[in-house]
Amino acid sequence: MPPKKVVEEKKVLLGRPGNSLKSGIVGLANVGKSTLFQSITKCSLGNPANFPYATIDPEEARVIVPDARYDWLVDHYKPKSQVPANLTIYDIAGLTRGSSTGAGLGNAFLSHIRAVDAIFQVVRCFDDAEIIHVEGDVNPVRDLEIISDELRLKDIEFVEKAKENISKLTRRGGQSLEMKKLKEEEACIDKILAHLKDGKEVRKNDWSPKEVEVINPLLLLTAKPVVYMINLSEKDYLRQKNKYLPKVMEWIKTNSPGDPILPISVSFEERLASMTDAEAAEECKTLNTKSALPKAIVTMRQALNLASFFTTGTDEVRQWTIRKNTKAPAAAGVIHTDFEKTFIQCIVYNYDVLKEYGDEKSVQAAGKVLTKGKEYVVEDGDILLIKAGAAKA
Known part of the structure; x- marks a missing residue:
């Protein structure tokens, strides 16, 4: 007999299935989030205030995705209309210790994080006496742990609520197919809850397609892909050296293996954003460096499993965004x-x-x-x- 054909189980992605996915800039207060948002979008929110909760409502902007293929196609067809791909980015106000229990404006911020599909997590690795730190001193590993704990604790709350709701249904008992399905879902919710209470994030586990189908509607904060933005002083960014970096890299490698890490100097990006494109290019050439923002946008698209296809012609060249596969x-x-x-x-x-x-x-x-x-x-x-x-x- 011929060998039985093995059907490969299709991997289901965590997260919403749409193409119009959004990224949020997240971090503790006063780590450079709003300044990064201004630089990445060339949008002004006014001067970011030097205290927590300067940004209460998330600000939204769309940024063009840099892509050499799109540039080549535009140059090739010289179309009447050209439409590049874009990425929607939100500036979300700073978290503080205790946000998961509603401290400060925590609940509002966590609901804003819940509404995005991926996270740019800004980690402060620069000293500046004029920019106060909400925890009193600069300690990026502690900051990483605070954010990780706050997001995980909020997820535990979400999952416990889901468990409570489904338990009301399964307590009725019975042998119907619907009850079987509910009990399977309840078992999955128990597994997610145990994973979170064990100090682990949801995205860091190999879930089956059926389990992913249970996870996705919960919109869990720790299920979202993360790109770590390590905010350095301009001096440290240019010399590619920073006293905090080894411990930060070690923490991310241990707690979030495989997540992208991008060193950036938000103060340098802010300075470039205030220049014309020609002036910024000349400044980067003089300093023998480049802006980290294009790489950040491309990395986030990759983290979201996004890809592009094109429609072309002399009337229009357009780049469309789809999920991979x-x-x-x-x-x-x-x-x-x-x-x-x-x-x-x-x-x-x-x-x-x-x-x-x-x-x-x-x-x-x-x-x-x-x-x-x-x-x-x-x-x-x-x-x-x-x-x-x-x-x-």
């Missing part, structure tokens, strides 16, 4: 919801192929233009032409 009809739906329902097929070739051959005619002549159906998984950098039927009235 998205099939062609769902990708078409990002352009217009009707296209997903009426999808017939797509004509596809990748940006790398176009760049190699130089133009569409050469790509076609080389037999590199493919026609794909509903099961095609769109690859990062694909250039698509969607064919869809007429939408039903």
